[in-house]
Amino acid sequence: MKPVINHDTSIMIWKNDESYSTLVEIAGQEKMYVRVFNACDIQINDTVIIEVNGFDAIYQAPVKVQNIVPEEEYSICVFDYPLEYGRIQRRNLLRVTDNLLLLYKFTNIRERWQVGRILDLSGSGLKISVEEQLYIKTILDLKFELAFKEISRKFTIKGEVVRKIGSPQVYKYGIKFIDIKPGEQDQIIQYVLRRSIQKRI
Numbered sequence: 001m002k003p004v005i006n007h008d009t010s011i012m013i014w015k016n017d018e019s020y021s022t023l024v025e026i027a028g029q030e031k032m033y034v035r036v037f038n039a040c041d042i043q044i045n046d047t048v049i050i051e052v053n054g055f056d057a058i059y060q061a062p063v064k065v066q067n068i069v070p071e072e073e074y075s076i077c078v079f080d081y082p083l084e085y086g087r088i089q090r091r092n093l094l095r096v097t098d099n100l101l102l103l104y105k106f107t108n109i110r111e112r113w114q115v116g117r118i119l120d121l122s123g124s125g126l127k128i129s130v131e132e133q134l135y136i137k138t139i140l141d142l143k144f145e146l147a148f149k150e151i152s153r154k155f156t157i158k159g160e161v162v163r164k165i166g167s168p169q170v171y172k173y174g175i176k177f178i179d180i181k182p183g184e185q186d187q188i189i190q191y192v193l194r195r196s197i198q199k200r201i
Contacts, residue, residue: 003085004054010022010052011051012052014051020042022037033076042068059087061085064080065078094192095192098121100144100146102115102128103144104116104130104143106139116129117129123186123192130171134171135161136161136163138161141156141157142156146187146188153187155187157178158178160175161175
């Protein structure tokens with residue numbers, strides 16, 4: 001299934017770790033013409049990822065910049081239509097595998113922070129690996145850090161243990177974020193999207 005692209009369709013262009021939100025200027029039969037501000041670092045023959053929000057999912061595909069037509073404030077990038085798109089989940093459900101340090105402790109209990117690992121994450125929660133048994137519906141304080149280009153952002157979020165994953169000898173759990181701030185969730189989603197695209201390139 002492919003997304004429908006028309007005049008004024010909103011798309012995201014990804015180049016390396018940079019993302020640019022823009023619009024389709026002209027949706028031709030063979031090529032699409034996309035408005036890009038001149039400050040964007042996109043050149044002819046660059047391969048970029050375009051991202052389109054479909055009705056049921058997000059669609060991504062690599063495309064090559066065929067031509068650039070300069071205008072006064074912005075330029076028009078010319079792309080061929082992708083032959084195939086990768087279909088990924090909605091933004092808040094998109095999940096990416098990782099291996100990150102996690103600190104956690106039981107909420108409202110004065111104790112030392114314990115060490116675990118984040119195995120994957122999304123805007124709604126984590127899959128973690130720890131060295132002790134946890135119980136479903138347990139509330140945890142979570143601390144972790146995500147790298148955004150040159151800087152890192154630290155997060156302290158509450159989470160609820162919602163499922164046990166794997167065999168009894170392996171302590172892996174699904175964690176759902178609780179009362180996460182919208183700004184924090186947006187930052188996590190942006191991190192997940194970047195990591196997802198890095199794995200596809």
